[in-house]
Amino acid sequence: MKTIGYIGLGLMGKPMAMNILKAGYPLVVHNRSQKSVKEFCGAGAQSAKNPKELAEQVDIIFTNLPDSPDVEKVALGSNGIIEGAHDGLIYIDNSTIKPVTARKIAEKMAEKKVSCLDAPVSGGDIGAQKGTLSIMVGGDAETVEQARPIFEVIGKTITHVGENGAGQIAKAANQIMVAAQMVAMGELLMLAQKAGADPQKVIRAIQGGAAQCWTLDNKPQKLFDGNRTPGFKAYMQAKDLNIVMDTSKEYGIPLPLTAISTQLFNAMLQMGMENLDNSAVISVIERLCGEALKTG
Numbered sequence: 001m002k003t004i005g006y007i008g009l010g011l012m013g014k015p016m017a018m019n020i021l022k023a024g025y026p027l028v029v030h031n032r033s034q035k036s037v038k039e040f041c042g043a044g045a046q047s048a049k050n051p052k053e054l055a056e057q058v059d060i061i062f063t064n065l066p067d068s069p070d071v072e073k074v075a076l077g078s079n080g081i082i083e084g085a086h087d088g089l090i091y092i093d094n095s096t097i098k099p100v101t102a103r104k105i106a107e108k109m110a111e112k113k114v115s116c117l118d119a120p121v122s123g124g125d126i127g128a129q130k131g132t133l134s135i136m137v138g139g140d141a142e143t144v145e146q147a148r149p150i151f152e153v154i155g156k157t158i159t160h161v162g163e164n165g166a167g168q169i170a171k172a173a174n175q176i177m178v179a180a181q182m183v184a185m186g187e188l189l190m191l192a193q194k195a196g197a198d199p200q201k202v203i204r205a206i207q208g209g210a211a212q213c214w215t216l217d218n219k220p221q222k223l224f225d226g227n228r229t230p231g232f233k234a235y236m237q238a239k240d241l242n243i244v245m246d247t248s249k250e251y252g253i254p255l256p257l258t259a260i261s262t263q264l265f266n267a268m269l270q271m272g273m274e275n276l277d278n279s280a281v282i283s284v285i286e287r288l289c290g291e292a293l294k295t296g
Contacts, residue, residue: 013064055084
């Protein structure tokens, strides 16, 4: 059985790595915060002091980190994965980063005979806990098949999109839709309330029609309960949207709706709401409307 390494035990990475450990794979972990590392060691995992040391011990490495510079540093920096590289090593990044960064890392790793996959995920913390994530993969088809048994532990839908960088392009597309749904949900809830209808009944009325989507199936009740904890943090949604907008500029693609969504999520950060759920973008709309969504 292959030995797996996992770097980045945050809101998403922690449950994903735990599912790998529970599936019986030998696991080596590294994380900036030692609290999670100790928890994993108590459950049977081993720890490494840095990415280089981890790479030397494993067959497949996963990373799940906040942004492009973080991934590049862990992969290519001092004491990084590349310094512990060995023939046959597979490096898989579950982070959401710029496609150009994913391609750069893959090119550098190939010089060390390391196969790379960019494999961002969607499905939130619930999907990470249940092992039902959607995984969009960029890279060599043969490497995807080698990694598939581990992908099937952490996800339900595994799609090989194309060559290196294609997984990140798919994730950018995913985040366009996610953001649009969150903003639209906030708008429709406030429209219903201010125009004199019961927002909870409006949700029930439209869930069975053309408006049905993951967001309406999973988010409204939390808002009605007054619960805006993540989930998927607003600052991560904003980061992802800024990646989308940067990519759109690189390729000369106008994205007018996504530009508005990006402004609303960036406004959340300016309002000190960066650690709330991405569905809490309704807070910006509430501010514009001059009243809050009724709860209870």
